[in-house]
Amino acid sequence: MTDPNTISPLDLETPERPYLDSNELIINMGPQHPATHGVLRVILKLDGEKVLGTECVIGYLHRGVEKIAENRTYTMFNPYVDRMDYVAAVSNGLGYCQAVEKLLAVEAPPRANYMRVILTELNRIASHQLWLGTHALDIGAMTPLFYTFRDREEILKIFEKYCGARLTTHAFRIGGLQYETYAGFEKDVKNFVDFVKPKIDEYEELLTGNRIWIERTKNVGVISARDAIALGVTGPVLRASGVKWDIRRAQPYANYADFDFEIPIGENGDTYDRYIVRMIEMRQSLRIIEQAVAGIPEGPIMAKVPKVIKPAVGEIYHSIEAPKGELGYFIVSDGSTQPYRVRVRPPSFVNLQALDIMVRGMLVADVVAVIGTLDIVLGEVDR
Amino acid sequence: MLDSLKSFLDGSVSGTPGQLNNQVWALIYVLIIFAGVSVAVIAMNWLERKALAHFQVRLGPMRVGPHGLLQPIADAVKLLIKEDIIPAESDKFVFWIAPLIGLLAAFTVYTVVPFGPSQAVSDMNIGILFMLGVSSLAVLGIVMAGWASNSHYPLIGALRSSAQMVSYEVAMGLAVISAILMTSLHGTGLYGVSSLGDGTGTLSMIGIVQAQQEQHVWFLFKFFPLGLIAFVIFAIAMVAETNRAPFDLPEAESELTAGFHTEYSGLRWSLFMLAEYAAMIAVSSIAVTLWLGGWLRPFPNLLSGATWDFIFALFPGLTFLALGAIALLGTVRMPKHPYFKIQTIGLAAFGVVLAGIGVLLLAVPIAAKVSNQSILSRSTEALMNVYWFVAKVAVFMYLYIWYRATWPRYRFDQLMKVGWKVMLPISLGALILTAIVGVLLG
């Protein structure tokens, strides 16, 4: 294992072994490639099929979200965050709203918090389902993709019924929620939980015990806990390396402290462990949703927030456990209606950095598997 | 020339056109097989998309024709009129000839595929050797395509493919040898020693099936489980040989975009597809011939006699009637909206055509039984042979689709490991044990 601190940038000019370069290839994987989940370009230096090193070229989807934030009011910027990690838009919104709430020193009412937890956990399941489908497809199993998309549809239906949007939901407002739940929301969510439980078993049946799946994922893309921490890797990737750390538990936000759930961890930090961790996380999310739906209180859904949001001069960092890892917002206020600076700490961006040491010495097919298992969304990497 | 046509039809001689040195009939056979395989590939294309879709909780092609029945034709037309791109830096000649080699190898194999005791173009006495040899040439087309594209992804695809095919050919060959060995060995394993069969080995495809008939056992069950082991080895190796999931590494779309045919488009690309599906059918035919009794109907010896022959002869007709019934059922279930009118009519017509073929196929054996004419009974027999052969091959085709829907893809080194460290020793062991058991029982 290469030491992540001293890993050298990829030298594309000179071959590693100048006189035996018979099969040293440099391949551009992407930006148009079926397995890079968007417009990621990975420059691979190969010895035959063995990966000598990689370099990620990103930014194809850069839209300048942080710059936009400086030119919008706090409220106006809220929908933009949905466009970063567009498969987990609800989590993005939660992080941003809570960060601004912290800056304003207001607290969302309990009913809003319960709703927020239900929706973010639903979103976590949706994100993991999308990850599972595409990851399995990368490894060559076509069928799980369609199963997961079929079941993810049910979550999107709930979102649509609640706020009218399916993907970029803009579900939360600063201070709470805009909409009260629709009639039958609790029933829909309960039905969904009952519906999806056997479906998760079905995914596992297709993959977990499959010999080829195990061979393709065990000991592939291993990252030790030490390296993972050094590289700032978070989320399921970090937990699969054996670090029991989840912001929902370590520094609870919303009202996660009220719920009983477990944090799954892996042992080897390989692709298989990450797969298992995410599968268990889906089940734990269902547990949280069940508890939240059962305990949802009546009451207001919006805290007292001034019409014009003008936080005092100061700065705040708030982070939540997004499906992909630690999603942080660092907001600097200069006392005006527009944030002076919004910095987004994107989990995908930081996790992608680990790709290089995870695939060195592996084969081309493993690069694809590892990109899949990192669960990156290019909208978030490039912002 | 008319004589030669007639002599073949009236049953005065029997044998393949090759054996009888009858070039006219050989040509007719070649044309029939070429057309038949092409149609089978088209049907397989539709069936694969449909079956795969239903595995994956979707509908598959539904727009072109009722239930997408005309989709393959639309695809073919699209591919024909698509722009034919030859990369500027490619090796033009090799790029041009590569798909042809693949296609040629895939189709040449069919000269020795025995659809019946006389329903083959030729019965070479090295039939199986010829088949393995020619199908091993298919890899040349892939390698040349990958190299000529002068691009990295195709090159890696070609490298993977050549390594894969060469290594799986070894296990495949050993499995085949143990089947050939069985043609010369008496004794049927579980059923004890028997003196059936003449005890001379043969490499001829027809000879192998006839040996199974004489020994009263499919080689799949002979020396149980040795025949089964060899068969399983072959069944795995043939998937790897044809580059299909889960061994579809040379064209792994998530890694190498499309592998060796990344740079191909339009007609040339479709030639690769045609070759791939033709090769799939060809290797399935080998498997059916060697282990599943080829054209033999189930229990040809146990349930022999004119009555049983007649009953089994009804199967082809009944199958087509059933297919027609399914199509007509689909017609009834079509939405009643006027938008679907043409589709409904089309599906009904298709059902009627299928049922008509079924009736025709039923009429032949019944007429043969009633009138007792030799030409009718001969065609009944030919029909039965072809039917059972195709039915067995169809099972393998379905398995191909099933594999593809179920399994992830192997990694290159794992594939080689399975090939050399698992399949090769097992097939070698099975071969040696077959020889020992055969000698002990014989």
Add this chain to the structure above:
Amino acid sequence: MVEKYKRHYGSGLDAQTYLGQNYFTVDRSLIPDFLKLLRDEEQFDYCVDITAVHYPKREKQFDVVWILYSFPRNERIRVKTQITDGESLASAVLIWATANWLEREVYDMFGIKFEGHPDLKRILLPDGWKGFPLRKDYGILQQDKEWVQINLGIESGQ
């Protein structure tokens, strides 16, 4: 902890709390030592984020912020320093490997150089782009017209 470091570094270091979040304001010259100390002595083993804020009216135009977290202590902390335009900072890549891309992004967006970084080049914007978008004097509609015209062959990217 705060007391200890204040004593150690004197006026170069100041500790504050806002809305319950602690941060150090540190002089630029102390940065490399202090960051290393935080990791080694105080177990801040995880560098969450590195970013910067631009204050064009100040003499020291940039705030560079390190957001750190300690797994054993379950505690977040921020380290802030001020630098003028053109000044460089020591790279933290050897302290936290994750600083690699994060510093590249700061360089990309603000033009702050990090000494000792193994491969300091633009990360989100294309190589050869002129200007640093997150500086306050960079307009929201501004773009490197020349780059767009040469590389994309179109009049304007907007």
Add this chain to the structure above:
Amino acid sequence: MTPVATPFFFYMLSGLAIIGGLLVITRRNAVHSALALILTLLAVAGLYLMLYAPFVAGVQIIVYAGGIMVLFLFVIMLVSLERTVKERQFNRIWPVGLLASCALLALLLGVYAKGKTLFEGRPAPPLTESSNTQQIGLMLYGNYMFAFEVASLLLLVAILGAVIMAKKRI
């Protein structure tokens, strides 16, 4: 079974074999040479068929055209061709090659001229088609058992050598 158009096929196959052979040595591009060599091998397989030796023809296709040539291509593709095209080191030994081929030509011509006397009278009767494979088997495992085993031992040595050369640590 009566053969069809024997002279035509003979000349066609021989012509193909010779053209292929010429292309092998004249092509600069190693891949093209390899493809020409495949053509030659296939043509020779056809000649074997005409000699009523279908087994040998089949083995020729499987082993040479299908197996060995694929490995050839495999290796050639891995080598960077741009450089080998420029280098001339393979062409420096052409006098030796010329000498060898002249010697071979002389030998063949000698055999052709004296053939009648060398191989007394009657050529061996063509084997009947059906028993050809069996006869080869009997010959190999009967009369030439020892030679056969020695050959296989040689191949084993070659395999071991290849393994040792390819694998740095065993």
